[in-house]
Amino acid sequence: MTATDPWADLLAADRALLDRTSTAERVADVLRQRIIDGALSPGTRLSEESAGKALAVSRNTLREAFRLLVHERLLVHEFHRGVFVRVLSADDVIDLYRIRRLLETSAVRRGENPGLVPAVDRAVGDGERAAAEQRWWDVGTANMRFHEALAALAGSPRVNETMRQLLAELRLAFHVMSRPEQFHAPYLGLNREIADLLTDGQREEAAAKLDAYFDAAETQLVAAYREHQG
Numbered sequence: 001m002t003a004t005d006p007w008a009d010l011l012a013a014d015r016a017l018l019d020r021t022s023t024a025e026r027v028a029d030v031l032r033q034r035i036i037d038g039a040l041s042p043g044t045r046l047s048e049e050s051a052g053k054a055l056a057v058s059r060n061t062l063r064e065a066f067r068l069l070v071h072e073r074l075l076v077h078e079f080h081r082g083v084f085v086r087v088l089s090a091d092d093v094i095d096l097y098r099i100r101r102l103l104e105t106s107a108v109r110r111g112e113n114p115g116l117v118p119a120v121d122r123a124v125g126d127g128e129r130a131a132a133e134q135r136w137w138d139v140g141t142a143n144m145r146f147h148e149a150l151a152a153l154a155g156s157p158r159v160n161e162t163m164r165q166l167l168a169e170l171r172l173a174f175h176v177m178s179r180p181e182q183f184h185a186p187y188l189g190l191n192r193e194i195a196d197l198l199t200d201g202q203r204e205e206a207a208a209k210l211d212a213y214f215d216a217a218e219t220q221l222v223a224a225y226r227e228h229q230g
Contacts, residue, residue, distance in 0.1 A: 011030070011031075011034065011051060011054035011055055023061070024061050024062075024064035024065040024067075024068060025065075025068065027055060027057055027061055027062060027064075027065035028065040028068040028069055030055065031046075031051075031065060031069060031074075032069065032072070032074065032164065032165070032168050035074055035085065035168040035171055035172065036141070036144055036164070036167050036168045036171050037141055037171075038137055038140060038141065038171055038174070038175070040085050041085060041172075041175050042085050042086060042087040042088065042172050042175050043084060043085060043087050044084065044085040045081075045082055045083070045084050046066070046075070046082070046083045046084065046085065047082070048062055048063070048082075048083075066083050070083075072165050072168070072169075073086060073169060074086055074165075074168050074169065074172070085172065086169075086172060087172075088169065088172050088173050088225075089225065089229070090222050090225040090226050090229065092169070092173070093173050093218065093221050093222050093225055094218065094222060096166065096169055096170055096173065097214055097217070097218040099166060100147075100166065100170075100214060101211065101214055103151050103154070103159055103162065103163060103166070104147060104150045104151050104163075104210060104214075105207050105210050105211055105214075106154065107150055107151050107152070107153040107154035107159065108150055108153060108194075108198065108203060108206050108207045108210055109203055109204060109207040110154070110203075111153030111154055111155065111203070112155075113153065113155055114201070116149070116152055116153050116155070117153070117195075117198050117199055119149040119152065120146060120149040120150060120153075120194075120195045120198055121195045121198075121199060122145075122149075123142055123143075123145035123146035123148075123149050123191075124142075124146055124188075124191045124192050124195045126138075126142040126145065127139050127142030127143055127146065127184075127188055127191060128188060128192070130142055131184075131185065131188055134181075136180040136181045136184055136185075137180055139180070139184045139185075139188070140171070140174060140180055140184055143184060143187065143191065144167050144170070144171060146191050146195075147163070147167060147170075148160075148163055148164065148167060150194075150210070151163035153198075173221055173225075174221075176221070176224045176225055176228050177221070177224055183220070187213065187217070190209065190213050193209060194206050194209055194210055194213070197209065
């Protein structure tokens with residue numbers, strides 16, 4: 001690993017989660033989580049040598065993990081250039097919010113397991129504490145956990161798996177916002193309102209507020225993308 005690959009230091013911290021016999025799916029899980037956490041930004045070139053050394057896995061395993069994430073639209077392979085973290089477009093953002101409404105709003109409206117609601121509240125609390133300490137990238141990560149917990153209200157392993165892939169793409173979209181405080185701060189209060197409504201059993205009200213939330217966030221992100229991409 002070299003000084004030109006700072007992301008490799010972060011991957012090295014994940015080495016304890018893997019071993020030489022780890023499957024490509026497990027390696028893909030680690031890389032996907034780093035995308036969700038915001039450590040791998042759009043356009044980053046993932047050197048096989050650096051990533052392989054950092055994670056201490058074989059090149060074949062790493063290549064298969066890359067292929068899995070290309071299929072998930074998180075990475076792209078460019079002929080003769082290598083593998084890169086994908087750069088999204090405004091159309092990608094629109095489609096992401098289309099499927100978020102199908103997954104999250106439905107889960108909030110129809111989820112009937114009150115035992116899953118505390119995870120929503122915990123994620124909001126994590127975001128509030130991070131904001132109080134001016135850790136705005138961590139606020140973004142807590143926001144990912146909040147939405148993951150909302151989708152989990154559906155009680156479906158398939159929805160959970162789809163949501164994790166979706167959130168990784170969404171985190172790539174958030175990189176276009178150059179000032180994370182300005183982007184995330186207005187949504188902290190909305191997250192709290194939705195969590196409190198769910199705690200009180202007001203699912204329809206929470207779903208309506210979430211739909212309005214998505215409308216505002218989509219409009220903001222699409223405008224930023226169109227300005228950034230000219």
